[in-house]
Amino acid sequence: MKTKLFKINPRKIEIDKIRKAAQIIKKGGLVAFPTETVYGLGADAFNKQAITKIFRVKKRPFNDPLIVHIADKKDVFKVADKIDKTVCKIIEQFWPGPLTVILKKAKDIPKIATANLETIAIRMPAHSVALSLIKEAKTPLVAPSANLFGKLSPTTAEDVLEDLRGKIDLVLDAGKTVVGIESTILDLTRRPFSVLRFGGVSLEELKRVIPEFRLYKEKEILAPGMFIRHYSPRAKLIVVEEGKGQIGKVKKMVYKFLRERKKVGIMAKAEHRSQYRNFKVKFLGRGNDFSSCASNLFALLREFDREKFEIIIAEGVKEKGLGRAIMERLRKAQGDG
Ligand code: TXA
Numbered sequence: 001m002k003t004k005l006f007k008i009n010p011r012k013i014e015i016d017k018i019r020k021a022a023q024i025i026k027k028g029g030l031v032a033f034p035t036e037t038v039y040g041l042g043a044d045a046f047n048k049q050a051i052t053k054i055f056r057v058k059k060r061p062f063n064d065p066l067i068v069h070i071a072d073k074k075d076v077f078k079v080a081d082k083i084d085k086t087v088c089k090i091i092e093q094f095w096p097g098p099l100t101v102i103l104k105k106a107k108d109i110p111k112i113a114t115a116n117l118e119t120i121a122i123r124m125p126a127h128s129v130a131l132s133l134i135k136e137a138k139t140p141l142v143a144p145s146a147n148l149f150g151k152l153s154p155t156t157a158e159d160v161l162e163d164l165r166g167k168i169d170l171v172l173d174a175g176k177t178v179v180g181i182e183s184t185i186l187d188l189t190r191r192p193f194s195v196l197r198f199g200g201v202s203l204e205e206l207k208r209v210i211p212e213f214r215l216y217k218e219k220e221i222l223a224p225g226m227f228i229r230h231y232s233p234r235a236k237l238i239v240v241e242e243g244k245g246q247i248g249k250v251k252k253m254v255y256k257f258l259r260e261r262k263k264v265g266i267m268a269k270a271e272h273r274s275q276y277r278n279f280k281v282k283f284l285g286r287g288n289d290f291s292s293c294a295s296n297l298f299a300l301l302r303e304f305d306r307e308k309f310e311i312i313i314a315e316g317v318k319e320k321g322l323g324r325a326i327m328e329r330l331r332k333a334q335g336d337g
């Protein structure tokens with residue numbers, strides 16, 4: 001199959017291109033599209049065959065459930081059950097935006113989408129292209145990140161093609177995504193509510209709206225897919241935690257790998273630029289600018305891979321705000337998340 005690519009200006013959407021994309025979805029095809037977090041691989045949420053194709057092309061295990069994307073808050077009632085006032089308040093506050101909520105699933109959604117769970121993950125993305133595609137297709141879309149399973153989520157159309165060229169019908173290219181990491185996942189099916197994945201909405205933002213929630217414990221397996229190594233670059237990644245002596249520790253490790261004749265690079269905070277003059281280094285952003293760091297994270301890791309680095313020594317960031325989501329991904333990339 002030849003994968004088509006349509007460039008779209010998100011501020012001036014050409015509806016013809018969206019209509020063609022929606023046609024493909026209606027016929028059971030797969031379309032990769034931008035959201036504010038990362039690119040998603042979309043299919044009609046009510047079409048079992050199309051959903052099966054998503055798992056096949058991504059090489060994703062069937063026990064890893066998908067997120068359903070909607071373009072209108074009201075559509076949450078089409079895909080989920082038991083939506084009370086508190087749930088409505090949360091949705092009202094955070095949608096459209098990078099928050100995925102887990103609710104009780106509505107009957108009509110095929111079980112393959114939710115890996116046979118009675119619950120369903122739902123979000124309304126804050127991206128004009130995503131929203132107009134969903135509207136034009138007149139159906140909610142299941143959409144995992146548009147990468148091969150276990151690889152880094154794509155933040156550009158090129159990233160999508162790198163993993164899925166020839167395997168999907170179309171990529172809608174609206175440039176680099178803004179947030180750069182996936183949505184925060186919040187389980188609203190049990191109280192207290194729990195956060196299953198850190199992401200584009202920070203805990204601090206959640207706390208302002210939700211009085212009580214907790215972080216999930218590793219042992220409670222809600223969705224098997226949650227605990228498989230994720231976000232991995234090909235290179236081996238080692239995180240050096242934020243704090244005193246961070247730069248020294250990074251350099252020591254780099255020297256060790258250089259002695260072993262490995263191609264080793266550093267992913268550092270911008271304020272450490274002068275410290276790493278003689279090293280191969282890429283800069284994530286200023287350590288106190290979590291939004292820039294998040295937005296560059298996957299893009300930089302993919303760059304290291306393209307340049308065939310064997311080892312990446314990554315400087316950790318502070319664990320507050322989006323810093324938590326960044327650290328969660330770095331630890332998973334390291335293999336101990
Ligand atoms: O930002 C995002 O969330 C992106 C964009 C495309 O929207 N999507 C995304 O999807 O990251 P994906 O499939 O790569 O990650 C979704 C994760 C699954 O791996 C699974 O762990 C969790 O959501 N999930 C989905 N349904 C669930 C459920 N019913 N219960 C618990 N976890 C669920």
Ligand code: MG
Pocket residue numbers: 144145153
């Ligand atoms: Mg993913």
